[in-house]
């Protein structure tokens with residue numbers, strides 16, 4: 001019960017004029033893992049979302065088994081297409097079992113059958129069924145991602161869309177999740193489209209790899225072997241080759257990075273304090289310096305305290321004394337502010353670091 005996905009000259013231009021996809025044509029083969037890889041902003045997420053109609057192309061068509069996705073209602077379509085995102089995107093006020101049962105319940109399964117299916121899936125993805133009655137915040141990042149995968153699999157959809165599902169967990173857990181994901185796929189044979197910015201992950205997981213360049217241009221689609229052996233152009237060889245250098249960063253301790261604390265403010269700070277930093281983003285922390293979330297300068301109201309604002313999820317932090325620069329690089333790429341949050345062993349914020357500090361450290365080591 002697998003499906004073939006076809007992109008036929010798909011272009012997406014956002015209302016502000018950004019071209020996110022530029023005439024992309026591609027087939028994601030039945031029962032295979034197609035990985036979309038490339039630089040940040042290359043259009044990977046946009047391309048993925050055209051499949052389940054979370055994004056409508058400006059021109060061109062996306063087809064499933066030869067039929068335009070526009071022929072199905074978005075809600076119906078999404079029930080046949082599992083979707084897994086970074087940070088799992090779980091419902092915080094539902095137990096693990098109820099999170100996993102979301103789609104079966106929408107499909108009208110009775111509660112007992114849906115729960116039985118949840119427990120079966122928990123085992124499948126390597127979770128102790130005793131965790132079923134817990135809430136997402138009581139699980140580690142890696143466990144939450146497993147729940148995210150189980151939830152997407154719950155109604156046994158033929159297609160799975162996965163957007164950086166393993167990018168926000170530490171490298172050891174990530175390797176574990178990747179291994180189990182491949183084992184699961186060898187049993188399930190779904191048609192999977194998997195987005196990552198990490199060429200190592202692409203090479204490990206992909207049956208075929210599609211490389212996206214800034215501007216939404218698809219520059220090469222090949223097996224991992226062919227991609228490494230015969231990069232289509234300088235961009236691809238640069239991307240593949242540069243990452244050989246990036247692998248090295250796993251051995252450089254994060255403690256070597258300079259940290260800034262000018263943008264870290266207590267939640268009691270005022271909007272005026274935040275604006276006075278002159279920075280595009282500030283990080284609010286609670287009384288024990290735990291990160292609460294990011295506030296963007298241009299979205300700040302005229303007055304009030306940070307505590308009253310809706311903050312953007314702080315995302316994944318790194319441990320200053322334990323993680324590597326490689327982990328920080330992932331955190332920077334995935335952070336809404338472009339800044340990664342360094343914490344001590346107790347989880348308190350020590351400071352933040354961004355592209356510039358990374359670039360300086362990488363060139364100096």
Ligand SMILES: Nc1ncnc2c1ncn2[C@@H]1O[C@H](COP(=O)(O)OP(=O)(O)O)[C@@H](O)[C@H]1O
Pocket residue numbers: 014015016018019020038039040041042043044045046047212
């Ligand atoms: N809703 C949106 N409105 C305007 N521009 C967007 C929107 N979503 C994404 N973009 C832009 O489209 C380009 C591709 O984004 P995206 O598909 O998220 O890339 P990737 O997943 O490869 O990092 C980027 O320049 C991004 O800023």
Ligand SMILES: [Mg+2]
Pocket residue numbers: 044045046195
């Ligand atoms: Mg993306």
